[in-house]
Amino acid sequence: MITSTKMLPEGYVLSGEINLKKNKRLAITLNIAAFFVFVLSFYLLSSFTALVRPNLMNISGSITAGGAAVVVGLVIMLFTIHELIHGVFFWVFTRSKPVFALRLFYAYAGAPDWYIPTRQFMIVALGPLVIIGAAGLLLILLAPIRWIMFIIFFVAMNTGGAAGDLFVFARLFKLPPTSLMNDTGDIVTFYERQSTIDHP
Numbered sequence: 001m002i003t004s005t006k007m008l009p010e011g012y013v014l015s016g017e018i019n020l021k022k023n024k025r026l027a028i029t030l031n032i033a034a035f036f037v038f039v040l041s042f043y044l045l046s047s048f049t050a051l052v053r054p055n056l057m058n059i060s061g062s063i064t065a066g067g068a069a070v071v072v073g074l075v076i077m078l079f080t081i082h083e084l085i086h087g088v089f090f091w092v093f094t095r096s097k098p099v100f101a102l103r104l105f106y107a108y109a110g111a112p113d114w115y116i117p118t119r120q121f122m123i124v125a126l127g128p129l130v131i132i133g134a135a136g137l138l139l140i141l142l143a144p145i146r147w148i149m150f151i152i153f154f155v156a157m158n159t160g161g162a163a164g165d166l167f168v169f170a171r172l173f174k175l176p177p178t179s180l181m182n183d184t185g186d187i188v189t190f191y192e193r194q195s196t197i198d199h200p
């Protein structure tokens with residue numbers, strides 16, 4: 001079984017990258033996809049909630065300025081938690097401290113010194129989507145009614161925000177398990193064993 005390593009093993013060559021800094025078109029496409037994933041998730045979660053918590057639909061809410069400020073604060077917190085979950089999984093597989101950055105329009109976690117094998121990187125990529133999604137569904141079932149709309153909103157935001165993670169995951173799916181990934185935070189680089197490229 002291959003594990004994460006700080007040294008690119010012999011015989012590995014660069015086979016591709018996802019670089020949102022360089023590839024503006026991909027960055028924009030992913031943002032548009034994120035928006036649609038958000039809307040779809042919001043709709044599906046609302047439908048699910050109507051099914052499991054039917055009395056919710058009697059509640060009507062209004063948005064105040066204070067409420068909006070709270071929501072913005074909570075969204076920043078949500079994305080911080082999302083990146084921390086990526087970070088925890090980076091730590092699980094590398095046993096070293098990941099890097100974090102919070103920019104104006106995005107946040108990221110990365111492990112720039114490491115080469116991480118496909119299966120492990122899949123877990124790193126999907127960790128926040130799965131964990132926050134599962135916690136959210138549980139909360140939809142159990143939380144007080146007045147929180148439910150917030151929970152739906154945040155889980156939908158998280159799912160939309162994971163559009164880039166899903167894109168990386170889809171890409172990983174096509175790679176052999178022996179491939180290695182290096183993630184600086186905004187650039188993911190793929191390495192494959194020379195032999196798997198020569199004889200696919």
Ligand SMILES: [Zn+2]
Nearest residue numbers: 128161162165
């Ligand atoms: Zn993510």
